[in-house]
Amino acid sequence: MQEGQADPGLYDFARYRERPRISWPGGKTVAVWVAPNLEYYEIDPPANPHRKSWTKPHPDVVGYAHRDHSNRVSHWRMADAMSKHGFPGSVSLSIGLCQHHPAVVADANERGWEFFSHGVYNTRYTYGMDEAQERALIEDSIHTVREATGQTIRGWLAPALTHTPRTLDLIAEYGLDYTCDLYHDDQPGPVKVKSGKLISMPYSLEVNDHYGFFVYNMSPRDYADTLIRQYERLAEEGAQSGTVMCIPLHAYLIGQPHRIGPFEEVLRHIAADGRAWIARAGEIADHYYAHHYAEAAHGA
Amino acid sequence: MALDPAYLDYPRRAEGYDHDLYPWSAIRDRSPIVWPEGKSVAVWLCVSLEWFPITPSDTPFRAPGHMATAYPDFRHYTAREYGTRVGFYRLLDAFKKAGVNASIATNGAIAERYPNIIADILADGHEIIAHSTDMNGTIATGLAEADERALIAQSLASIEAAGAPRPTGWLSIARSQSWNTPALLKEAGFDYACDWVNDELPYAFNNGLINLPLNHELSDRQIITVQQQSADSYTRQMEDAFDYLSGEAASHGGRMLPLHITPYIMALPYRIAAFEALLGRLAARPEAWFATGAQITTAWKAQQ
Numbered sequence: 001m002q003e004g005q006a007d008p009g010l011y012d013f014a015r016y017r018e019r020p021r022i023s024w025p026g027g028k029t030v031a032v033w034v035a036p037n038l039e040y041y042e043i044d045p046p047a048n049p050h051r052k053s054w055t056k057p058h059p060d061v062v063g064y065a066h067r068d069h070s071n072r073v074s075h076w077r078m079a080d081a082m083s084k085h086g087f088p089g090s091v092s093l094s095i096g097l098c099q100h101h102p103a104v105v106a107d108a109n110e111r112g113w114e115f116f117s118h119g120v121y122n123t124r125y126t127y128g129m130d131e132a133q134e135r136a137l138i139e140d141s142i143h144t145v146r147e148a149t150g151q152t153i154r155g156w157l158a159p160a161l162t163h164t165p166r167t168l169d170l171i172a173e174y175g176l177d178y179t180c181d182l183y184h185d186d187q188p189g190p191v192k193v194k195s196g197k198l199i200s201m202p203y204s205l206e207v208n209d210h211y212g213f214f215v216y217n218m219s220p221r222d223y224a225d226t227l228i229r230q231y232e233r234l235a236e237e238g239a240q241s242g243t244v245m246c247i248p249l250h251a252y253l254i255g256q257p258h259r260i261g262p263f264e265e266v267l268r269h270i271a272a273d274g275r276a277w278i279a280r281a282g283e284i285a286d287h288y289y290a291h292h293y294a295e296a297a298h299g300a
Numbered sequence: 301m302a303l304d305p306a307y308l309d310y311p312r313r314a315e316g317y318d319h320d321l322y323p324w325s326a327i328r329d330r331s332p333i334v335w336p337e338g339k340s341v342a343v344w345l346c347v348s349l350e351w352f353p354i355t356p357s358d359t360p361f362r363a364p365g366h367m368a369t370a371y372p373d374f375r376h377y378t379a380r381e382y383g384t385r386v387g388f389y390r391l392l393d394a395f396k397k398a399g400v401n402a403s404i405a406t407n408g409a410i411a412e413r414y415p416n417i418i419a420d421i422l423a424d425g426h427e428i429i430a431h432s433t434d435m436n437g438t439i440a441t442g443l444a445e446a447d448e449r450a451l452i453a454q455s456l457a458s459i460e461a462a463g464a465p466r467p468t469g470w471l472s473i474a475r476s477q478s479w480n481t482p483a484l485l486k487e488a489g490f491d492y493a494c495d496w497v498n499d500e501l502p503y504a505f506n507n508g509l510i511n512l513p514l515n516h517e518l519s520d521r522q523i524i525t526v527q528q529q530s531a532d533s534y535t536r537q538m539e540d541a542f543d544y545l546s547g548e549a550a551s552h553g554g555r556m557l558p559l560h561i562t563p564y565i566m567a568l569p570y571r572i573a574a575f576e577a578l579l580g581r582l583a584a585r586p587e588a589w590f591a592t593g594a595q596i597t598t599a600w601k602a603q604q
Contacts, residue, residue, distance in 0.1 A: 043319045046307055057360065057441040059319070061477050061495050062516055068498035073327045077548075099313050101324060120310060130302035137308070217527035220537060256517050257500070257541035257548075257557070 001192075003165040010168070010182060011191055011200065020295050022187055022242025024287065028277035029238030031284045032231070032270055034087045035157075035180070035203060035248040036078060036113075038104060039094040041067045042123040050127035051162065067122075067252050071101045074255025079111060081260060085267035089113035090281035092157045092180070092248070095141050096120045098148035109149045114280040116180070117141035119159020126162040134166055138174050154282050155180060155201060172196040177285045186234060186243045188288045190297040197297075199288060201281050202244040209253040224262035228269055235275040244284060245276075321482060322496075322505045332553020333501060333603055339589030340549035341542060342556040342596050343582055345402035346494070346514055347391060347563065348471070349417070350435050351409040352380045357436035360443050363473045364521065365564075366435055383564025384410065388417070390567040392424055398579040400590035402561075403427040405471040405494070408458030409434035418462040427592035429469040429494070430455045441478040448480055452488050469494065469593045475516065482509055492597045500545075500556055502600040510597050519560035524571075531566070531574035538578055546587045556596065 002009035024031050044058045054060035082089060091108055093115045098105050108115070119126070119137065126134060145153050156171045157180040168179055172193035179191060180203035191198040205211055207230050212223040227247060234243040247266075254263050270276050312318035335342050354377040356367040365380065367373040395402055404421050406428050411418050421428060432439070433454050443451075452470075460466055468491040472481065475495040482505050485493050492502070492510035499513045516522055518541060523534045538559060545555040561567075566575050582588050591599070 042312070043317070046304075048303070048307065056476065057478075059441070059477065059479065061472075062475050062497060065496040065498035065513075066516070068496075069500075072325060072498055073500050076326070076328050096310065096313050099315060100317065102315065103326060120313070124307065128301060128303045133302060133308055213527075217529070219523075219527075219529050219533045220540065256515070257544045257555075258518060258537040259540075261540050261544045 001165050001168060009192060011184065011189055014189070014296075016241070019187075019241065020292065021240065022288070022292055024238075024242055024277040026277060029275045030231070030235045030243045030245050030277070031287075032087075032245045032247070032276045032278050033090050033281050033284060034082060035092055035246055035281070036082075036089045036108070037092040037118060037248065037250045038075070038097055038108060039067060039070065039092075039118065039122045039250070040097045040100050041094075042121050045121065045123035048125040048127055051125050051160070053123045070251035070255070071097075071104050074251035074260075075104050076107065077255040077260050078249060078251040079107060081264045081267060083111055085264070085271045087267055087271070087278055088280050090155075091115045092118040093145065094118050094121050094159070095144040098144050102148065105148055109151070114154070114282050115145050115149055115151050116153050116155030116157065116178075116281065117145065118157045122160050125160055126158055126164055126167065129164055131166055131170075134164055134170055138170055142174065154178060154285065157181060157203065168198060169194040172198040177289070178281060180281075186237075186245075187241065188244060188284065188292075190293060197289070197293070199285060199293065201285060202246055204246045204248055207246075208248040209250055210248075213253050213259075220259040220262045223259070224266045227263075227266045231266075231270055231273075231276070235273065238275070320506060322503065322511065325503060327499065327501060328552065330501070330553075331603070333600060335554045335589045335591075335599060337589065340554055340587045341545050341585075341589065342554065342599075343400075343542075343588050343590045344512075344514075344556060344558045344593060344596055345395070345400065345561065345590065346429070346471070346558060346593065347388070347402055347404045347561045348431060349384065349388060349404050349406045349410050349563065350380065350431070351384070351407045351413065352377060352435040355436075357438075360440035361438050361474075361476070363435040363438050365562075380564050383562065383567060384414070384417070387563035387567025387572075390572050391561065391563060392420060394572065394576045394579055395426070396424060397576065398583045400579065400583055401425050401427070401592055403429050403469065403593040405429040405431035406459060407431050407434045407437070408455040411458045411462035411464065415462040418459070418464050422464060427469070427594050428459055428464050428467050429471050429593060430459060430467040430490075431471045432473050433458070435473060438473045438476060439478055439481060440476050443478055445480050445484070448478060449484050449487070452484055456488065468492065469512070469597075471495065471514065475514070482507055485509055492593065494593065501554075502597050504604075510601065512593050512597055514558050514560050516560070518558060520562050520566045521560070524565055531571035535574050535578040539581065542582060542585065542588075546585070549587070
């Protein structure tokens with residue numbers, strides 16, 4: 001990025017008309033990917049000078065225990081609902097989970113899910129790291145996930161969405177293919193980096209379960225309705241443009257007993273609709289790089 | 301600019317938790333639980349019965365629902381008292397009508413100030429859970445250990461002095477504990493506490509104290525006060541939860557639905573009917589076992 005500039009120079013502006021149409025495999029109009037955040041939050045993390053972690057003195061019992069619910073109860077609930085309706089996960093992974101609760105990571109791996117890095121812990125922030133420290137974090141992510149799952153990470157969602165001006169350049173240099181940290185479009189697109197190639201993979205804050213339940217305070221059924229409306233619109237527009245819909249999840253939210261039933265109806269709806277290419281983030285990136293990247297990056 | 305190198309050290313990055321309070325366990329791996337009478341979903345009603353001094357304390361933090369305006373905050377002081385004087389009696393009637401028992405998490409100050417309430421609770425066969433002294437009795441790290449020990453002892457003494465049996469369960473205000481709390485609760489002789497919301501069945505801390513998870517996401521405070529949803533939406537959510545848990549229980553063993561109720565929230569005239577109807581429908585479900593915290597932890601313990 002252009003550090004210190006008013007426009008960070010992440011990508012070229014492109015209006016949502018007269019773009020080359022993205023054609024997804026099988027003639028589908030919308031690529032749908034589900035992004036479960038498999039996370040570990042520390043109970044007593046060290047302080048980052050730029051951001052506080054827990055709001056209460058440690059231990060923040062509700063904050064910590066709520067998230068721990070994922071790793072004891074709700075991961076399997078969420079994962080079973082996804083598997084039942086044919087949705088693989090593309091996991092935003094706190095890589096420390098590979099050490100703390102390897103059974104959770106193994107379950108996701110056995111289901112054929114893809115992993116990308118979400119930092120070591122969601123209580124360790126990138127803010128303030130120098131380049132060597134940020135390189136250490138990226139290298140740790142690559143090595144840890146490879147050792148735990150046999151997979152090589154291809155994407156990045158910054159831990160707790162904390163970045164430095166170097167982050168995108170560095171992940172591209174290490175050969176990662178996509179970032180989930182940019183929210184400017186419903187289609188993938190090239191990101192300008194110093195070396196290598198990088199694309200933005202549409203993730204979502206607006207239909208993230210965290211926003212649904214803790215920013216917009218939706219009921220479980222209202223959140224399910226929100227996802228269906230999001231899907232219906234993107235599937236319809238995708239006939240002309242080719243869109244991506246991401247459903248970002250946290251098991252401790254969506255896997256609560258009052259929410260998982262209505263959510264399962266969303267998966268049933270999308271799977272039965274016929275317009276969705278249900279895919280992993282890496283498959284969407286592969287298709288985009290193979291068929292659309294060169295044209296979009298021309299002059300970028 | 302760089303961060304302190306220690307920020308990239310991870311001293312507890314190893315299998316299990318980054319603390320020694322309780323062991324990891326996935327609910328799917330445990331032996332199925334069987335509740336009494338062959339029921340599959342334990343429904344645990346837990347009411348928080350609170351007394352808010354009009355002189356709030358921020359040490360270590362101000363309790364949710366506490367005074368909010370400049371002194372004297374008549375509106376919040378009296379609205380909370382409404383829950384105790386009027387709302388709580390609507391709840392007692394609703395429980396009786398549905399034929400169910402509840403756990404009443406009771407501030408010691410309630411027992412000191414309104415001993416009739418304690419008698420009414422006991423007469424209907426409900427359980428009393430210790431719930432601090434009053435709503436200034438919050439706990440967090442930073443509260444001196446001796447002060448926390450005294451707070452726990454006073455909470456118990458006030459309830460016992462009103463003629464109730466010594467509570468075997470504890471609920472902290474806002475479920476907030478210090479590092480010392482599990483040890484102090486064990487030392488005070490409690491069988492169980494309800495603060496950690498990381499599970500949906502009882503489990504044991506390393507010191508033997510049972511944690512009975514009182515899901516804050518299912519509480520009337522979270523759904524109605526924080527998320528601003530209606531009583532009808534709340535009851536729909538509880539029934540969706542019950543339905544899901546009933547299905548899960550069929551393949552994975554007994555499950556539990558905790559309903560955490562606050563008199564000044566749920567027992568208002570325009571909300572109570574929806575709650576009464578919910579109780580009636582749940583009580584009619586053949587899978588439902590309405591039980592107190594002590595009954596649930598006892599049944600669980602017998603199967604470990």
